[in-house]
Amino acid sequence: MTVRIGLGGVWQETNTFTPEPTTLADFRRYQLFEGPELVASLRGTGTELGGAIDAARQRSARPVGLLFGAALPAGMVLSHAFESMLRRLVANARAQLPLDGLVLSLHGAMVVEGHPDPEAEIVTALRAVVGDIPIGATLDYHANVGAALPKITDILVGYRTYPHVDMAERGAEAMTAVLRLLRPSRAGRRPARHLEKLPLLTVPPAQEDVAEPMRSILDATERLREEPGVWAASALPGFAYAESGRLGFAVYLAAETHAAPRARELAAHVWRERDAFSARLASPADAVAAVAATRGLGPTVLVDVADNVGGGSPGDGTALLHALDQAGVSGAVAVIWDPASVAVAHARSADRMELWVGGHSDPAMGPPFRASGPVRRFGPVSYLRTGSYMRGQRVEMGRVAVIEASIGTIVLTENRVVPFDDDHLRALGIAPRAASAIVAKGAIAWKAAFAGYAARTVYVRTPGYCPAALDQLDYRSRPAPLYPLERNPAWEDAVAAGLRS
Ligand SMILES: [Zn+2]
Incomplete structure (x- = not known):
């Protein structure tokens, strides 16, 4: 049987x-x-x-x-x-x-x-x-x-x-x-x-x-x-x-x-x-300064650690967009979850537009970024993952608007998109390999998408719901003590002794 x-x-x-x-x-x-x-x-x-x-x-x-x-x-x-x-x-x-x-x-x-x-x-x-x-x-x-x-x-x-x-x-x-x-x-x-x-x-x-x-x-x-x-x-x-x-x-x-x-x-x-288990982070200004050094060698991946979409952050933080703008960087690629801007872009037919991008979920994650330039619109976009993460899985991005701003290509999506593959960019005709910088809203998982051609990686201290510095989080009911939030030498020795015996 x-x-x-x-x-x-x-x-x-x-x-x-x-x-x-x-x-x-x-x-x-x-x-x-x-x-x-x-x-x-x-x-x-x-x-x-x-x-x-x-x-x-x-x-x-x-x-x-x-x-x-x-x-x-x-x-x-x-x-x-x-x-x-x-x-x-x-x-x-x-x-x-x-x-x-x-x-x-x-x-x-x-x-x-x-x-x-x-x-x-x-x-x-x-x-x-x-x-x-x-x-x-x-x-x-x-x-x-x-x-x-x-x-x-x-x-x-x-x-x-x-x-x-x-x-x-x-x-x-x-x-x-x-x-x-x-x-x-x-x-x-x-x-x-x-x-x-x-x-x-x-x-x-x-x-x-x-x-x-x-x-x-x-x-x-x-x-x-x-x-x-x-x-x-x-x-x-x-x-x-x-x-x-x-x-x-x-x-x-x-x-x-x-x-x-x-x-x-x-x-x-x-x-x-x-x-x-500690993470080293650069300020947004130091991170974008690194982009110029790798120009021509491949993209610098700017890891927007705290606004990690795959970790539950909204994915509309703008800290790195503002930093790229202030440093005068061009040719970058960034994906921002922004259903409101997508709706605005789709409601009009102008070839060029000015949009206030991102920064809608939490004021702490940066104010909206003013992007102006040519706009391309895509009806509901769906793609199959072809990379190493959940290969064969279908992903619905919803409607999409792509704006070519001074800092580079900004992809605005109706659904949140996790950067676990680069299929989501290639589905829109964007070649991330050719970018000067890629803003990756993830911690490590983005490597399945971009690590193969990244010239350099910089982990950035950004605002968001997945900070690498745990003291940025306001825990309410977690167990304690938990290392490294609580340092209690006597207790740590006892645990270590217990584990050894
Ligand atoms: Zn996981």
Whole structure:
């Protein structure tokens, strides 16, 4: 009889500092699939469930679509949005019984009003319906994992890359582990799971996979995975902007034996590196001064760290546009989320226009930037990602207006666009490779788009909801103490001693 594995999940990296909540419409706009449409839409894509579907088919198992909803990072998810998706996910699972296993795509840093641990709640609700079958789940590198999730799942598989490019492989790994647990020889035996939570906060610009300290931490995790009897091992730096009781770095291990001491050893490694998680930033003026030095060699990527769209900031901050203007730079490319300016541009037919660009979400993120020049208009633009991030995924940019201003090409979009590929620019006939500078509203993930041809990278201290300096954030209910916000030498020694023993 064919083994049937249910697929589903609800996925978002929530930024609790962003005032705008995440609604059900935001999930519908990005990704919301149910039943057979889930499998048809995600098969062959570079997503977690895409990888899981391929792995199931290779092993003659049947993937059964339940419900998968994903939204771009934004503010806290409204409870009714989460509850209505969870209700349908559970109802679809009930309608498909009996299932032999589940593979779920969860983010791990979703924050829902009134639901303190939404990912654990999803698994608990499904477990009540599907019974004692293997449940595997994938987690983002930025997951803030709580204590419950490792206990109620059989296997957790975290991304190992940042920029994230290994989603399909991790989905395949979760599927393979679930199918392995179904072998008659295992007779319901499961590996032991252990989560070691570190009281450590880190910021995205310091979490890149090929840079220290993460490189050596990921190498150590890889060595653990190669040990006999180890099913899964993850080092998950977490997401500092998703405030919840689960904030902080986590180390996870699933192994036949000695899961706890092995996880503690890896956690001790992370703890010893805690001072290496700091980000170096330039002022906007110093950053734009660097553009002239690389002219002719390729674009300088000006990383607008705090207005990271992929981290839940609005993407309409103007600090770098003003700095480019003041320095007299031309030939730059910038993408700004600005539905109001798009509407203004589309309402008129003039070849040249003056638009007040960006700066609408929060006065702290810079005043609107006056751009004047030739305008091109595009009807709703949709493109397929062809790069290493979620390849094959369709993205809707909404209507677009492109204005050629003195500083260069400014792309105004109706929907927020994350710079995880350069397809969004090439879809408009723009060649970012030829730009003098690229304003990238991201921390590290933009490297999947532009790193191949960037001549230089400058991380800039800008205003926004994803600052690299944690003291810019006004936390209300986070756990404490958390390094580096609290320095408590006696306590730090105690933690270190505990991890060593
Ligand atoms: Zn992430």
